[in-house]
Amino acid sequence: MDTTLTDPIVGHVLDGRYRVESRIARGGMASVYLALDVRLDRTVAVKVMHHTLAEDPQFVRRFIGEARSVASLSHPNVVQVFDQGTDGKHVYLSMEYVPGRTLRDVLRKRGRLPAREALEIVIPVLAALGAAHQAGLVHRDVKPENVLLTDDGRVKVVDFGLARAVEATNQTKTGIMIGTIGYMSPEQVTAGVADSRSDVYAVGIMLFELLTGRQPYEGDTPMSVAYRHVHDSVPVPSAVVGDIAPQLDALVAAATDRDPARRPSDATAMLVAAVEVHRVLPKTPKAGQHAAPVPVSGATMPAQPYSTGQYLAPGHHTPAPANHTMIQPRTDLLTAPPDGPRRGVLKRRSTWFIAGLALLMVAGVALTGWWFSQGRYTKVPDLLNQNITVAKHAAEQQGFIVTVGKARFDDRVEKDMVLESDPVAGTEVDKGARITLIPSAGPETVPVPKVQGLSEADAREAIGKAGLNVGRVSKTASDTVARGLIVKTSPDVGKRVRKNSTVNLVVSAGLLMPDVTQMLRDQAEQFLREKGFNVQIDETADDTPPGTVIAQDPAGGSETVAGANVRLTVSRGPDQGFHWPWENNGDQQANLIDVPDVRFKAVQDAQNELKAAGFKVKTRNLVGTQRVVGEQPLGQQPAGSTIMIWH
Structure with missing residues (x-):
């Protein structure tokens, strides 16, 4: 079917930026x-939430927060x-477009x-989930449908945070569980809680399915x-397929333990354990295993690359595909096996019918009271901590006239979220009344002042006047900044930071004499003269190679001034009769090799x-610096000897 005829979004330009080409x-x-x-001239995938969710301000607020985190x-x-x-009524997410197919497509084929x-x-x-867990994110709906295999063989995970955003909707109050039932951990089923270990459980189920070709429970x-996830232990893959290695059984068993x-x-x-198992597995497939590679090339976007099927309301018990994300009541799940007697169910249905009838009567009385009071008044909704644009739209949908006031700084409320409303939430006002929303400008920020070249006392005063505090103070040698003056700050000058945050200072320790001992004479002399020192040379007999600096005055690390005199004592070699250790050893002498000249190269290289x-x-x-300025010794040296480099 041509989606341009059935889907009004196709052909529309969302937010003046994303021209929708087709539904995939x-x-x-x-x-x-x-x-x-159209702004960046690139192809993207745009996920547009269905209107039942987009009209729910709680979902939109949570959706925005989760999108920022992801x-x-x-x-x-x-x-x-x-x-x-x-x-308008469309709430959307713009994402990387991934040509390929889902892991579910591969399993089917x-x-x-x-x-x-x-x-x-x-x-x-x-690896993807591990990065998310370290950032404080939990996926909550790991399954083959949310794993994409790209055309060039890469693996990518999608739909981080969407399940969490759905938890904020008016559809998902207490007693509702969210997720894909075949991969849902026991704690998600029984208590509706999920953390990083719930994602681990889902990966364990997915690994079981990859190894056996089916899910553990049907x-x-x-x-x-769901009942079996709570009350049964997941069988090891070798119980289904006999040629599974024990290490894989242990990995699946650990990941799917009922106790988080x-x-x-x-x-x-789990990644560390999986890599170790992969390392010890034989590289040649065992007999009976399929050796063909995963076919991902030439595929187009899967029929449901970001599949998110669901049950839309409590009370709808029509079965849906087992691998769709579901929103489902948790009631009656754990009291008896699902195959048990139906009499209690019928009794509960009759009880619910009577209760529903009573509720209808109460509602009728309340409606009559409202009608006779002419429905003149309404209450100001609670819009605090909602995105200002979303809150304004929600209030206007309820008939209010909305004015957005001047934003104010606030340390606790994020930028562009509603800080306060006037009148306050819960106030009874005439329908169609005007309310004013004050957005937060976020925490107040100030630029780091320029304090380079100031004394530490003056720098502290300048930083205090800017509304900041001085943090750590460290020292560094400098041949350009006088001792006791500020060399630099961290964060850098001009960077905007939160008011009352700390700024670290680096103070000059003055010019320190470089230590050039053990360096070759010509290298040391050139280096010191380039630094502005006056160099004098004394030679003496020594057991070190000729031309090596064996002493200096002033000593390295001592305070000095620009243009100071420095005296170097240089070896002219040993007295007659001295032999280098390798000269009388033919084998070792034969093992002399050229020393690469690495001067002026990067230190690591x-x-x-x-x-x-x-x-x-x-x-x-x-x-x-990170460049080599000296090297000793050069020429030829025995293999395994030590080379000194200066930088």
Whole structure:
């Protein structure tokens, strides 16, 4: 069917930016469209929430917050969120477009996968979830439909935070569970709580399915599957497929333990275990395993790449596909097995009928009272901490005239959220009255003042006048800033920071004499003259190689001034009759190799080059740069000897 004829969003430009080209998926909570970002000229996927959710201000507020959190999550295995916004009645999310197919598509086509191949899909999923868990995010709806395999073989996870946003809706009050029943942890079923260990449980179920070709539990209704998640232990994959390695059985068993405390603490912990299992598995598939690679090339966007089917209201018990996200009552789930007697159900239905009839009578009386009071008054809604645009729209939908006042700074309420309303929430006013919403400007910020070149006392005064506090004070050598004066600040000058936050200071310790001992004479002399010192040379016999600086005056690290005199004592070599250790050893002399000249190279590159040539490396910091300014010894040296570099 041509979606341009049936879907009014197709052809529409959302928010003046995203031109919707076609619909590529539709689920219970949202539809996904292929769109062109006309501002950046790139193809994106736009997820538009269905109107039943978009009209719920609690969902919109939570959706905006979750979108911000997910947008800050940058990981190669996470579908990137670019933007979030509203356009009239449309609440949308702009995301990275991922050509490919879902893991569910692969399972339908392939059935179970070889063990190594299954782990090579699960490991990047765990990496994505691990990054989310470290950022304080929980997915809550991990399943093959939310895992994408791109055309070039990458694995990406989608729909972070959407289940959490749905929890804020008016549809999901106490006693409702949210998720995909085949992958839902026991604590999600019984208490509606989810943390990083709930995601681990879902990955364990998904790994079981990849290894066996089916989910561990099947039932006629979602409730029968949920009951088994709560009361049964997930069987090990080898109980279904006999050639599964014991390490995989142990990994699945640990991830799907009914007690969250006995599971890996988060996805990163399970990732470590999965990588170790992958390392010890044989690389050649065992007999009977499918060896073909996962076919992802040439695929288009899956029929439901961001599938989010759901039950829309409590009381609707019509079965839905087991792998769709569901919003379902938790009542009557745990009192008896779902296959038990039906008599209690019928009795409860009759009780609910009587209760419903009573409620209708009460509602009728209340409606009559309202009618005779002419319905003249209404109460100001509670709009605090909601996005100012969403709150204004919600109030106008209720018939209010809304004025947005001047934003005010506030340390606790985020920018562009409602700080206060006038009249306050709950006040009875005439229908159609005017209310004023004051948005938050977020925490007040001030720029870090310029204090370079000031004394520490003057810098403290300037920072205090700017509304900031001085934090840590450290010292550093400097040949350009006099001792006791400020070299730099952290954060940098001009950067805007929260008022009353701290600024760290770096104070000059003055000019310190560089330590050039053990450096070759020509390198040391050139370095010191470039720094403005007057260099004098004394030579003496010594057992060190000729030309090596063996002493200096003033000593390295002592305070000095620009243009000071420095006397270097240089070795002219040992007296006659001295022999280097390798001169009388033919084998070792034959093992002399050229020392690479790494001067003026980056320190890390220099270290790598010397080590690759067979030498040990020591470094000494002279001026704090990341470039090598001196090297000793040069020429040829025995393999394994130590080379000193200065930077």
